[in-house]
Amino acid sequence: MSLLTVGSVAFDALETPFGKTDKIIGGAATYITLSASYFTKKNNLVAVVGDDFPQSMIDDLEQHGVNTEGLEIRKGEKTFFWSGKYHNDMNTRDTVEVQLNVMENFNPAIPDSYQDCQYLMLGNTAPAIQSMVIDRLHNRPKLIVLDTMNLWIEIANADLMNLLKRVDVLVLNDEEARMLTHDYSLVKAAAKIQSMGPKTVIIKKGEHGALLFGEGRIFFAPALPLEEVFDPTGAGDTFAGGFIGHLVKTDDISFDNMKRGIIYGSAMASFCVEKFGAERIMNLTEEEIQTRVNEFVTLSAFGLE
């Protein structure tokens, strides 16, 4: 089985209560593919960067088994740049600056060698572009997972509504679920989203864990209680990458296997926040991941007898 991920590869500059960074590698597709790389080596990326993007970073992705054939490098243009500053509680942040640059007219070309991908992960970008990706695939993938954000719910609602009819799984956070449905109850919000298209809905609640809704069932995965959250940037994308990476590896899209996917995604996200940007998820071992997953078992297991 193989995975196709489409989304941003970017520069981020971050400030948290623990320090600040200059431009470091960021972007949804970066986090997703790095996270998924621990589960599958058939890991294909479609994204666009400018010629200011260092070859060493592309090499890093390749070394993690990410296929960058679909990474377009635009001459004379600059890479998407985002800078943000986190508040003291680490749950909220302000965007300090956005330079769309190459993302302003991202036109995702799908290499022929990617056409047989059975799993499609649409990282956060404009719904019109995400739709274009589905249009350009010769066969519909077995599973399409969509990530989106508050911006698109506000400014591209019609595009998003059309796109929702075409995907299997929607991943979004609690605030976005409430914004999309105008329902405060997440149970009601998930049901409404299911009626919009995706049969499966994953609602991320940050430090409070994540909820999976599907087949009339609900699964709750905790987030690992951490002493310190150093930098939450990319945690949601890392979660999505672990989730879909596990599905690709096992080629099983049952509800029970999605539960395991959520646990793997949560484990990957718990690493992501330990260091700035993608630093921690670029340097993980299989053993560390397994140990972390076992912590989730210990954290939430109970027997009634």
Added chain:
Amino acid sequence: MSLLTVGSVAFDALETPFGKTDKIIGGAATYITLSASYFTKKNNLVAVVGDDFPQSMIDDLEQHGVNTEGLEIRKGEKTFFWSGKYHNDMNTRDTVEVQLNVMENFNPAIPDSYQDCQYLMLGNTAPAIQSMVIDRLHNRPKLIVLDTMNLWIEIANADLMNLLKRVDVLVLNDEEARMLTHDYSLVKAAAKIQSMGPKTVIIKKGEHGALLFGEGRIFFAPALPLEEVFDPTGAGDTFAGGFIGHLVKTDDISFDNMKRGIIYGSAMASFCVEKFGAERIMNLTEEEIQTRVNEFVTLSAFGLE
């Protein structure tokens, strides 16, 4: 095994987005003993009310197996009254009015027949009064569980600090844990609280579940995702009542049994919020409770294979 609960028995007037009530029965000890009544019939109450408190409500408690020998009825005085209004998100509320009345000089007398209680639940009231209860017991109970609130952290901090040295379990919410320790991380906050006295700390996170810290271990229990929260009043006390009720019933204070206690407490709290005040937890069957507990198993269970 038997339980002694000390705390308020009160009148509440509530307003939520779903409606409002006149004076209905409320108070921490009311919710705790009603909730615990589904687990133990050795359920002893110490509280004070005025002679405006209806005998029919005392009869209701008695019918649930609550021993009201320690419920003092003060002639010519009025029962503690609280009225509050919930905001639309149901997570925050404003206190509209407080009339301390009989609670102003609550002087908890412990009937002789209560002296052999092995489990003590100190419902939320002034730390000086909670300390007095421990002083008046001839033998230290096997387990002392303490609930407190932001008010006492602010205005009776020294009393609270002295009391913390004398209890085994502290139950409080996330905001209170942060206020008490000046630590945002709940993992750090729990460790700091443990150094203040209680070996076990339970941090309630409302709709986000609860965390149990003890023996160097952490357990996370989800809250049941609900379509509608009708009235959250008393949910925290109902949680505490289910928790300690289960411990009394099983007479097992191991970490693993406290995990089950947290699940039973969470199940009881999920009923409490379905109707105004204590209405729902006055009318429950064993079967309903067991079905609800099984929903918690389904909600959080996963296998890695």
